[in-house]
Amino acid sequence: MNLTEIAHFRYATKVFDPDKRIPDQLFDQIKTLLRFSPSSVNSQPWHFIIADSPEGRQRLSQGALGSYAYNERKILDASHVILFCAKNAIDDEYLLHLLDTEDQDGRYADASQKDLVHQVRTMFVNLHRFDFKDAQHWMEKQLYLNMGAILLGAGSLGVDALPMEGIDIQALNEEFGLLKQGYTAVAMVALGYRKAGDFNAALPKSRRSEAEIFTVLS
C-alpha cells in the first residue's frame, strides 16, 4: 500500500467490531512508533495508558460518561485504546533525566557535547516556559505529532482508528491518579477494525482543495 492508498483507507472509525482483535505483532509496531516518535528537542513529554482488555477499556470509558457518552461505545468496542497523557510540567530535573538517558544510550562521546545539548535544550524549553508561557500547549503539540504518526501507521497496517479529543480529562486524571504522577490526559485513540455498516466508512472523504491549501514556490 502506498501513502495515497493509506490516506484514503484511513478514516474516523465510528463503529468498531467488538469481536476483532489487533494481533500482538501489529500492536507491538504501534508501541514502537509511540516510543520512538520524534519530539521537539527529544523532549518526549508523554505517558501512554493502553487498554487491551475489557476491564482496561472499561476504566478508560470513565472518560466517556455524561456529555461525553457519544464516545463510550467506541472505547468499549475497540481492540486497543491508547490514552495520550502529557507531562503537566517540564523542569530541570526532567531535562537532566533526558540527558542521562541519552548518555546511557551512547549519544555523547564527551562531556562538553553533553553539556552543550543540555544548554540548548534548556534554552528552548525555557523559551516556552518563561517567554512564550505556553509550555503545556507546546508539550501537547508533541503528543499530537506522535498521534499523527500513530493514525497513519495504523492505517498502513490495515488497522482502523479513531482519535478523540472529546473525553473527560478531569475524570481520567482522577481515575488514574495522573496529576500526582506528573501527567494529564490529553486525547484518546481507539484502534481496531471497522464493523460492516459503519456509516462513516461509506461516506466520501472531504477536504479543502489543493488550490486553497498549497502554495508551491517552483
Added chain:
Amino acid sequence: MNLTEIAHFRYATKVFDPDKRIPDQLFDQIKTLLRFSPSSVNSQPWHFIIADSPEGRQRLSQGALGSYAYNERKILDASHVILFCAKNAIDDEYLLHLLDTEDQDGRYADASQKDLVHQVRTMFVNLHRFDFKDAQHWMEKQLYLNMGAILLGAGSLGVDALPMEGIDIQALNEEFGLLKQGYTAVAMVALGYRKAGDFNAALPKSRRSEAEIFTVLS
C-alpha cells in the same frame, strides 16, 4: 519496511545532500498526506508553502537568519521544504465554507444532517474560542498531527526529514504576507536525502524506557 524499521530509519537529518532530489511521484504522495490528514472536526486549519527549487528554498531561508541561522543550510540543501502555516483565526464564515465543501464532496444526504454537523462543529470550535480560549494552540495541534504523519510517511518512502520549530515566524509571515491572508507560520519540515557523514545518522537513538512511558491495562 514495517513500522519498527521505519521508526529506526527516520531521524532528525542534520545534513542533506544538495544533489539529491525527491522524485515527483514520491513527493506527490507526501502532498496527498498533507491534504488528507485528519484534523479535529475536520477543521483543516492549515496552508502549506512548499519550496522545490533553489529560489523557493532561498525565500524560505528568510526564516533562518540571525539567531536562527543554524537551520539555514538545512533549508537550502534539502530537496523540498514545507512551511506549515496555521489559520490565525477560526470563524463562522470558515466553518460554513468547510460545510459547503463537505456538501459538494457528497457527505450530506439531507439538510438536517448537514445542519447537525454544523451545530456540533461550531460547539467544539466555540469551546476552544470562548471557553478554553486556546483556539490558536488547538489549531496548531492539528498541524502537528499532520506533521507527525508526514515524518513517518517520508520515512516509509526512504525520504529523510527534519522538522524545525526554530524558525523566525515574524520574518516568514512578512516574506509571504501571511497574516493578511489569514495564516501564520508555525514550523517547517525539510525533506530530502541524508548526506554521507551526517553526524546524527551515526548516533544511536535515545528514548525513555518502556517502563517509564507505558501503563498497560491488561
